Amino acid sequence: MAGTFVIAQGGGPTAVINRTLAGAVAEIRKQHPGARILGARHGVRGIRDGNYVDFADVSSERLGLIAATPSAALGSTRDKPDAAYCEVVLKGLQALGADAFIYIGGNDTAGTQQILADAAGGKIAFVHAPKTIDNDLVENDHTPGFISAGEFVAGAFLSVDLDFRALPGIYVGIVMGRHAGFLTAAAAAWRDEEGDGPHLLYVPERPFSVPRFIDDVRATLGRHGRCIVAVSEGVTSEDGRSLVESLVPEDRLERDAHGNVKLSGGDLGLAFEHALRDGLPGTRARVDTLGYMPRGNIATINPTDAQEAFDAGAFAADAATRGSGSVALRHEGGKTVPRLVPLGNVAGKTRHMPENFMKPDVNDISSAGMAYLERLIPRKYKVGRPFV
Amino acid sequence: MAGTFVIAQGGGPTAVINRTLAGAVAEIRKQHPGARILGARHGVRGIRDGNYVDFADVSSERLGLIAATPSAALGSTRDKPDAAYCEVVLKGLQALGADAFIYIGGNDTAGTQQILADAAGGKIAFVHAPKTIDNDLVENDHTPGFISAGEFVAGAFLSVDLDFRALPGIYVGIVMGRHAGFLTAAAAAWRDEEGDGPHLLYVPERPFSVPRFIDDVRATLGRHGRCIVAVSEGVTSEDGRSLVESLVPEDRLERDAHGNVKLSGGDLGLAFEHALRDGLPGTRARVDTLGYMPRGNIATINPTDAQEAFDAGAFAADAATRGSGSVALRHEGGKTVPRLVPLGNVAGKTRHMPENFMKPDVNDISSAGMAYLERLIPRKYKVGRPFV
Numbered sequence: 001m002a003g004t005f006v007i008a009q010g011g012g013p014t015a016v017i018n019r020t021l022a023g024a025v026a027e028i029r030k031q032h033p034g035a036r037i038l039g040a041r042h043g044v045r046g047i048r049d050g051n052y053v054d055f056a057d058v059s060s061e062r063l064g065l066i067a068a069t070p071s072a073a074l075g076s077t078r079d080k081p082d083a084a085y086c087e088v089v090l091k092g093l094q095a096l097g098a099d100a101f102i103y104i105g106g107n108d109t110a111g112t113q114q115i116l117a118d119a120a121g122g123k124i125a126f127v128h129a130p131k132t133i134d135n136d137l138v139e140n141d142h143t144p145g146f147i148s149a150g151e152f153v154a155g156a157f158l159s160v161d162l163d164f165r166a167l168p169g170i171y172v173g174i175v176m177g178r179h180a181g182f183l184t185a186a187a188a189a190w191r192d193e194e195g196d197g198p199h200l201l202y203v204p205e206r207p208f209s210v211p212r213f214i215d216d217v218r219a220t221l222g223r224h225g226r227c228i229v230a231v232s233e234g235v236t237s238e239d240g241r242s243l244v245e246s247l248v249p250e251d252r253l254e255r256d257a258h259g260n261v262k263l264s265g266g267d268l269g270l271a272f273e274h275a276l277r278d279g280l281p282g283t284r285a286r287v288d289t290l291g292y293m294p295r296g297n298i299a300t301i302n303p304t305d306a307q308e309a310f311d312a313g314a315f316a317a318d319a320a321t322r323g324s325g326s327v328a329l330r331h332e333g334g335k336t337v338p339r340l341v342p343l344g345n346v347a348g349k350t351r352h353m354p355e356n357f358m359k360p361d362v363n364d365i366s367s368a369g370m371a372y373l374e375r376l377i378p379r380k381y382k383v384g385r386p387f388v
Numbered sequence: 389m390a391g392t393f394v395i396a397q398g399g400g401p402t403a404v405i406n407r408t409l410a411g412a413v414a415e416i417r418k419q420h421p422g423a424r425i426l427g428a429r430h431g432v433r434g435i436r437d438g439n440y441v442d443f444a445d446v447s448s449e450r451l452g453l454i455a456a457t458p459s460a461a462l463g464s465t466r467d468k469p470d471a472a473y474c475e476v477v478l479k480g481l482q483a484l485g486a487d488a489f490i491y492i493g494g495n496d497t498a499g500t501q502q503i504l505a506d507a508a509g510g511k512i513a514f515v516h517a518p519k520t521i522d523n524d525l526v527e528n529d530h531t532p533g534f535i536s537a538g539e540f541v542a543g544a545f546l547s548v549d550l551d552f553r554a555l556p557g558i559y560v561g562i563v564m565g566r567h568a569g570f571l572t573a574a575a576a577a578w579r580d581e582e583g584d585g586p587h588l589l590y591v592p593e594r595p596f597s598v599p600r601f602i603d604d605v606r607a608t609l610g611r612h613g614r615c616i617v618a619v620s621e622g623v624t625s626e627d628g629r630s631l632v633e634s635l636v637p638e639d640r641l642e643r644d645a646h647g648n649v650k651l652s653g654g655d656l657g658l659a660f661e662h663a664l665r666d667g668l669p670g671t672r673a674r675v676d677t678l679g680y681m682p683r684g685n686i687a688t689i690n691p692t693d694a695q696e697a698f699d700a701g702a703f704a705a706d707a708a709t710r711g712s713g714s715v716a717l718r719h720e721g722g723k724t725v726p727r728l729v730p731l732g733n734v735a736g737k738t739r740h741m742p743e744n745f746m747k748p749d750v751n752d753i754s755s756a757g758m759a760y761l762e763r764l765i766p767r768k769y770k771v772g773r774p775f776v
Contacts, residue, residue: 384453
């Protein structure tokens, strides 16, 4: 197959999604020197609109620079195409004479590939290459983008814990993660000794209760004189509503095109500030919204993550010569190994943090959770123990 | 002088304030091998309470590790001692037989040293060593801690700008800085080409107007399809009130012990979210509170900053053998040089960003401001230009 390859990027950008793009392009150039490689701008939207980058015009040098740059160089999209939209996309690919479409993204992206693969009837290979800082793709041990984002979060909470040793109080950092708590859990990855923060972690997998939260913080203050909290933007109350939905009046809630409530930002931060002010009046408390800081931060691109992302792209390009599927990163024999799995296994599914990653009775990571985090996000800095 | 040296750290911690501590201890050990070196825990509070670390028990190896660790290893304090408090502190120092007190901190710390020096009448040397991420000490070209925090902010906004090229919208990042806009200005340090974000910068030195802000954002969206905004938590309206004070009802305002309104956090973030929702309805907008992320982040400790902080500590220890004063970092002959200036020159004063660092008619950094930022925070990463 010399042919035509189309590549696109979907969903939230990461620090290493461009490595996957570069890996795919490099592999196609190696295996199929005459092939045409087109990058669709802003995901399937670029195919719908016929908006392409021709990689014939992109030197290896520029590709190398782009690989080292965070975010999605082709642009991204939040479009979740329905059957009608997919038909337009499919026609666009057919008009190009495309032999394969490699789409780098999360579970929605895998879902799009499945719809397209089903409609195309085997004439074009549809390969999904994984990326997400949320680490919430089933079939994967972990996903490209997670380690770098996790390293940012681990370093941020290590640093804030040191700050709050010097000037005690309560700190709450709100971390991205609608359904899966992996990224929030990463806040604990670089704890070293008993008593190091973050002391409390709240993830979407476990019901959140404000009274329990206040009790947890009060107890931590009693033990350590400070309390560092990492909380997922997607924490939900017992009745299944997000914390924002529980605490903010319906007419002030913001929803996206899919009806999802906007989770991060001022409302959630303010909800925590008010809960602490009411529950623990007079105690210094600060709430930060980490928001976009961890997602594609240029200061915390992890080399392992970058290499795995590149390899996933190369593997996707190789797999595309044989048929459709989703690239999944497995942990086998102590190594990360890419495998091709059916698109339907991944499409639209969410991987949650395993139940045993949290301690049963305390809002903290278990030893099983810590072992996973330490394997993926090994400690990067040696820290001098402060005198306080 | 073999004697007794007391060292403490005050105010908000930085990524390199422990370098200054290590520099002072190392210099005293070098110059006065028999001297006693005591670290007061939590600033002057430790002297008041007789709570000390004896550095005789701290190995050079541990000191080296602590030097490389962010935050204040001795603990810090927000106490601004009045004359009565200072009398207790002075008695504590006299009871120790202290020959010198080196206090590392900002302009409040310099103020404490001045009160103590005036009361002691020349028998003890009171030296102030500078630190602040706000970069707001007069007599200084820049202050230890600023470069590292600035590097975090520069990298964060470079990264977010790339993110919002991929998924367009409005981004507002709220940056620490009550009276001085230097750290917010650092968001622009790593812009490369025309059109790179952040596109708008709002600093406390220039009156903030919500209608003007909305107009600015609308115009930027029209030009670039996205709008990245860096804003100081301390921006104030034309009438001199902070934005939080203008937008939040008085009974919901939080004040600290000094009556200062709490600036960062949910209220300010929410104020921006609502202003954008009302002024530019339907446009994707995200607001993050960077808060503590830049202050002592372990991932962005700048080597120049670290060295200058160490040197400032060593210089302070050397100066202490001759008398009282404040260490100021000057820019002379293309180099950063520490000089000793009178405490009264620095105490309680705030250095603002020079007027000409901002463009006169646009909320953006001028070429003079960019020259300053590029000298202090040189570009660290080479970025591949995206295709969108």
